[in-house]
Amino acid sequence: MKHVFKTFIFVLFLSSSLIAQGTVILLNGTSSAGKSSIAQELQKTLGDSFEFVGIDKDVNEPNLNSIIEYVQQKTKEQVTPKNIDVIAEKLIKDGVITQEEIEAFSNQTSTELFKQMIQKIKDFTKDGKNVIFDTLIGDEGEQEIVRAFEQ
Numbered sequence: 001m002k003h004v005f006k007t008f009i010f011v012l013f014l015s016s017s018l019i020a021q022g023t024v025i026l027l028n029g030t031s032s033a034g035k036s037s038i039a040q041e042l043q044k045t046l047g048d049s050f051e052f053v054g055i056d057k058d059v060n061e062p063n064l065n066s067i068i069e070y071v072q073q074k075t076k077e078q079v080t081p082k083n084i085d086v087i088a089e090k091l092i093k094d095g096v097i098t099q100e101e102i103e104a105f106s107n108q109t110s111t112e113l114f115k116q117m118i119q120k121i122k123d124f125t126k127d128g129k130n131v132i133f134d135t136l137i138g139d140e141g142e143q144e145i146v147r148a149f150e151q
Helices: 002-018 035-049 055-072 084-093 099-126 139-150
Strands: 024-028 050-054 130-135
Touching: 024 035, 035 050, 035 130, 050 055, 050 099, 055 084, 055 099, 055 130, 084 099, 099 130
Parallel strands: 024 130, 050 130
Antiparallel strands: none
């Protein structure tokens, strides 16, 4: 019940801070709970009147692709999502790159992608479009999203 209430308050805050003409449907839950599947089904059901924005689609996947490109610049081996961990570990072991460098790059990229995702939601709602927002919000993430909409 606590999470339902927090989500309800968050949605009210989100809607009021956007001064939205569009509606935002927030899907929040644990990792692998089916939020993206529900969002995609909702979009099919509701049609073109809802845009789908999601933390995986708009932040996590592009961030992984950026990290792959970053690591690819350091090696002649083909880097893929399946082998990036092995290649990165080898590059770290060989002294080509440090774990801190990879993490700093990832943090910078994900922060920029997160800002772009929030701006996308703001733009959609200001244009009167409805949004299905699929995210994973914990105590820290919830505050981060609220701060982003306050800016």
